[in-house]
Amino acid sequence: MLQPKLPTELTLLMQEIRDLGGQSFLVGGAVRDFLLNQKIQKDMDVEVFGIRLPDLENLLAKAGKLSKVGKSFGVLKLKLTDREYDFSLPRQEWKIGPGHHGFKVRSLTQMAYPSAASRRDFTINSIAYDPLNHQFLDPFQGKRDLERKILRHIGSSFSEDPLRVLRAMQFSARFEFRVAPETTRLCRTLELDELPKERIFEEFKKLLLLSEKPSRGLETARELGILKAFPEINHLAGIPQDPKCHPEGDVWNHTLRVLDAAAKIKTGFDAKDLELMLAALCHDLGREPTTRYIHNRWRSHAQHESGYIRTESFLKRITEESKLIRNIQLLVRDHLRPQQLYNDRESIRSSDILRLALRVSIRDLVRLAHADYQGKMSISGKPNNFPAGEWLLDQARRLSVQDKPPQPFLKGRHLIEMGIKPGPEIGKLLKQAFDVQINGEIRSLNEAVKWVESKLPHQTKTGKKGNLDAETKNLLITNV
Structure with a gap:
């Protein structure tokens, strides 16, 4: 050997x-x-x-x-x-x-x-x-x-640390092993309540980052009773979908396929890949409370807002990383947006793309939407390329926002140089100028300065120091 x-x-x-x-x-x-x-x-x-x-x-x-x-x-x-x-x-x-x-x-x-x-x-x-x-x-x-290819516990001491149930979950996915029947029976008797979040999170990270088929781990989690502790995930099973759009079946089956699709497009950069994989796991959490049979079809109106809330609920069970939770919530809320924009591309304006880039990374969003698309199409015989994602990335590159949000031309220092003292009014003016920029009416710093000058009384255009008077404040509110 x-x-x-x-x-x-x-x-x-x-x-x-x-x-x-x-x-x-x-x-x-x-x-x-x-x-x-x-x-x-x-x-x-x-x-x-x-x-x-x-x-x-x-x-x-x-x-x-x-x-x-x-x-x-x-x-x-x-x-x-x-x-x-x-x-x-x-x-x-x-x-x-x-x-x-x-x-x-x-x-x-x-x-x-x-x-x-x-x-x-x-x-x-x-x-x-x-x-x-x-x-x-x-x-x-x-x-x-x-x-x-069997996961088998050694002895009775196994049950002294319930984390081992989660280890069975991630091992079964990473190595494509099945859990021995006697180990399955023992795992079902263990509760996860005593486990600290950071230990639970480590096992989820291994499942999502180290597995080629994380779906296998989720299926094991159901078999072992793990998902009782995570009702947002557990309740995906049995939620129906329109079979024309989702030949793969219910929301649970779709989520498993999306996870495996996401695993194939990981970048190797753990922080970004973790966001992608968790977003793939959570992307349809909003369907359980919103799915209704309307006009001979299963529909999920307002699932994006419901998903935003339920994503936070699930993630807070496994981590306290607030920035990570927030990023995933934003991806989940907008995961349908690339396809929606593509469907309406003849009437879409640059401002629609820019406003999306203000909310979420477009490249990350396209990766999630691509995985979602593959989760729908992978058994229908249709190709797995994602035209909506390719189109959206092209539009974002044209506007230089594929990896970062748009930046305002006008900064606070520019207003101070124009004679406006720092204060709440500067913040309002900057916000209004940025909105006008996003709408395409301002295309450079010079145009932004001219726009500001057009909104201010004559005496503030000469560089004279001073606070905005009541007339100017009113102009900022009413003239934009």
């Missing part, structure tokens, strides 16, 4: 541990990913047996930058070059309270590897590799489950 090729720096450290009378193994995801012939992540986990924590700490401190954030759990983080390693001692854990901090932990340096591995979540994560003796340790037949 092929052996993992470890970084030389790590192999040397493991040799030093052996020289101190200890033994160390590469464990966890790195071993699993190697056996799956997948790229091994830069972060690696090493479990150390036979030496005390202070001795391990002294050895690692000489090698590089050492962090002790997990020391109470017998874990030390070592940063070397561009990699980070977690060195841990085998330990026993007792559940004594709620949450992932509600454990009593005792390190046991003389514990045998099978006993240490029994506290892990799935058999596929219990395989260890000894690089000094070139052998794998597989006490729970994890390699067999890898070959059979």
Whole structure:
């Protein structure tokens, strides 16, 4: 069998541990990913047996930058070059309270590897590799489950951390595994209420960013009862759609297809890809409360506003990142706009494109709308190119707003140079000037200055310092 090729720096450290009378193994995801012939992540986990924590700490401190954030759990983080390693001692854990901090932990340096591995979540994560003796340790037949593509829990300790249910969700999508029946039954008994949002969010991010078919993870989430905690997503199942427009079926099936389509157009830039994937997941949340059968068709009037609200409701269950939530809400609210603009393109003005760019990134919106379009068309036999998106991007490029909002020609400093002192009236005037610019009546800074001068009394045009008088204020309100 092929052996993992470890970084030389790590192999040397493991040799030093052996020289101190200890033994160390590469464990966890790195071993699993190697056996799956997948790229091994830069972060690696090493479990150390036979030496005390202070001795391990002294050895690692000489090698590089050492962090002790997990020391109470017998874990030390070592940063070397561009990699980070977690060195841990085998330990026993007792559940004594709620949450992932509600454990009593005792390190046991003389514990045998099978006993240490029994506290892990799935058999596929219990395989260890000894690089000094070139052998794998597989006490729970994890390699067999890898070959059979099965996620199977190890023992009763699995239920002590409900996060493992979410790990099953994202693993099933990333590796295209099925969950063992006994593990499914156990997962259905666990509640997610005690889990902090940041831990839940990390599993959703792995599902959405690391999976080629995130739909598989969502289907697993339904099977395991996870979606009970997320009613906005759970209630998508069974919501009907017009079969002429949506041959794929109900809103749930459509959402799964849109997610998989979005996964194919990710850019590799995690921040943008996360917005896209979460927006794809949320894009039709507004359909549940708005879908009605009207004039022999299923319709969802005002779903954009309902979706805006329900997107916030769902996302606040998994994260406190307000800027991210806001960006996704805006994408969801306008996700139908590219097709609407394209349908009306003969009568669309530049100002319509500019105002859209003020609300949302047009490039990001087109990516979401493209995924939505593919979710509708992918089983209808029609091509998956997206004419509406191509047209909108062309229009946005012409106006230089495909990646950024339009910028006002007129700034506050220009008004001050014209003799107007700072105050609320400047803000009103700037807003009005920008509206006129968006409408195409102002095309340069010079034209903006002339427009302002045309709205002000003669004495303010000469550069004379002073506040706007009542007459000027009234002109700003009534003459624009």
